Amino acid sequence: MGKLAGKKVLFLGERDGVPGPAMEACFKNSGAEVIFSVTECFV
Template identity: 45%
Template sequence: MSVFENKKYILIGDRDGIPGESLRAVVEHIPGSEVVFATTECFV
């Protein structure tokens, strides 16, 4: 069992880095995980 399983996630991606939807795609493959909120922001 991984420490990442059976958790809820809030994902904040970066426009010039890793977008939030890419993070969501990875996290959704973790058993029992739930993405509560995912967004991509621009940090200047």
């Protein structure tokens, strides 16, 4: 298990950058629990 095992994380993605679901996919096997993931437009 990694350093994030048992931790809760949230991802705030950006439309023109890295979207939330992409970050969530990267951390899928980290052992962390994703409690919120969203992609927003910060204009």
